[in-house]
Amino acid sequence: MKARGAWTLAGALLLLPAGAPAQSEPAKGTVEQELQAYAQNFLPFDPDSRVTAEKAPQVLPGFQGYKLNRKGRYEKLNVADRIVFVSLDRRWFFAGDSVASTAPKPVRSAADLDWVEDRYQKAFARPVKAILQPERDAAGLKGVALQVNTGYMPVRLPGYVSPDGRAFLQGVLWDFTQDPRAERRKRIDLSANRASGPADAKVTVVEYADMECGYCKMRGLQLDKLLEANAGVVAVRRHYKFFPLWLGHVWAMKAASAGDCLFQFAGQALFPFKAGVYARQETMTVAGIDEIALQSAEAAGVRQADFLSCYLRDESFARIRKDVEEGYRLGVIATPTYFVDGIEVAWLEDKVMEDFLRTLFPKIKTINYAR
Numbered sequence: 001m002k003a004r005g006a007w008t009l010a011g012a013l014l015l016l017p018a019g020a021p022a023q024s025e026p027a028k029g030t031v032e033q034e035l036q037a038y039a040q041n042f043l044p045f046d047p048d049s050r051v052t053a054e055k056a057p058q059v060l061p062g063f064q065g066y067k068l069n070r071k072g073r074y075e076k077l078n079v080a081d082r083i084v085f086v087s088l089d090r091r092w093f094f095a096g097d098s099v100a101s102t103a104p105k106p107v108r109s110a111a112d113l114d115w116v117e118d119r120y121q122k123a124f125a126r127p128v129k130a131i132l133q134p135e136r137d138a139a140g141l142k143g144v145a146l147q148v149n150t151g152y153m154p155v156r157l158p159g160y161v162s163p164d165g166r167a168f169l170q171g172v173l174w175d176f177t178q179d180p181r182a183e184r185r186k187r188i189d190l191s192a193n194r195a196s197g198p199a200d201a202k203v204t205v206v207e208y209a210d211m212e213c214g215y216c217k218m219r220g221l222q223l224d225k226l227l228e229a230n231a232g233v234v235a236v237r238r239h240y241k242f243f244p245l246w247l248g249h250v251w252a253m254k255a256a257s258a259g260d261c262l263f264q265f266a267g268q269a270l271f272p273f274k275a276g277v278y279a280r281q282e283t284m285t286v287a288g289i290d291e292i293a294l295q296s297a298e299a300a301g302v303r304q305a306d307f308l309s310c311y312l313r314d315e316s317f318a319r320i321r322k323d324v325e326e327g328y329r330l331g332v333i334a335t336p337t338y339f340v341d342g343i344e345v346a347w348l349e350d351k352v353m354e355d356f357l358r359t360l361f362p363k364i365k366t367i368n369y370a371r
Contacts, residue, residue, distance in 0.1 A: 034090065041343075044077060050070065052069045060162070062139055064086060077352070094172075097169075099119060102115075104164055104166040142161050144161050153320070155324050188339065196268070197227075197236050201235045201236050210244050212281070226353065262293075293307070
């Protein structure tokens with residue numbers, strides 16, 4: 001959840017305390033081979049990439065750690081010694097953060113998660129409440145949601161805790177027996193249809209972005225340019241998801257609410273509003289969002305009273321929260337993040353998106369990305 005350098009979720013990978021009980025595991029080499037194949041589809045797209053996996057010393061209750069490495073065409077997309085976990089029954093995959101308790105105690109109620117709350121309250125400098133979610137229990141772990149007060153609305157970050165209270169896992173579990181691209185498609189809800197492009201396009205691009213994020217502006221405009229240059233060649237339906245970076249960005253949440261309300265009353269008016277915000281991004285202020293929001297509503301024929309009945313109201317924040325929490329369940333940690341038919345495209349190099357779309361549309365034209 002960073003604007004390519006702004007911030008990340010708190011939590012560093014820690015070894016469990018010495019003396020953790022030994023656990024049986026499958027024959028050496030088998031899991032590594034499965035993990036290499038799985039990671040090819042789980043990691044962001046990189047042409048000509050090669051993934052290797054090897055067992056690591058890190059363990060979590062019921063999970064063994066593995067070290068992933070990948071080299072491909074683009075240096076910025078290489079992966080070096082990333083620690084991920086596979087459950088001992090090879091049913092689950094975990095690639096989030098984990099922390100160990102210094103004074104573990106059995107988890108019988110949310111009151112036993114005070115140490116988790118304390119850690120994340122210090123990290124976010126925001127009130128945090130840990131909530132047990134039994135319906136999400138999996139892999140011998142208890143489902144947890146960390147409810148963070150952003151100042152505008154509460155958001156819930158997914159996590160798990162071991163029943164003995166020794167470890168907390170911040171992130172989501174993935175089904176290691178399934179294709180992660182298909183699992184992502186199931187986790188993405190497109191029913192809001194906040195989208196542009198042909199409704200019958202066979203390719204779906206989903207963009208999680210923040211209007212205060214300079215990198216979102218740059219890549220968003222480049223995607224506009226790429227699609228315009230290839231009109232008639234590339235046919236995609238491009239869905240926009242609100243992912244305001246509430247920690248550090250002062251007007252991103254207001255911009256998201258304004259965009260949401262414009263969409264509710266005037267559909268496609270969202271997109272010229274976003275373009276207008278991007279045009280003024282470097283000088284935008286908190287008050288400036290109010291001004292451009294009201295101007296955009298008027299231009300779209302939305303009565304001011306109707307717009308204000310939505311803007312910064314609970315119903316609008318609920319829709320934004322849905323997008324944000326969906327992003328968390330997909331492992332989104334930075335903006336912009338793109339998923340194309342369930343494949344993550346981390347646009348860290350100019351040609352990455354073009355390279356990917358060329359795998360679907362071989363006749364795509366190369367464009368000049370000079371800024």
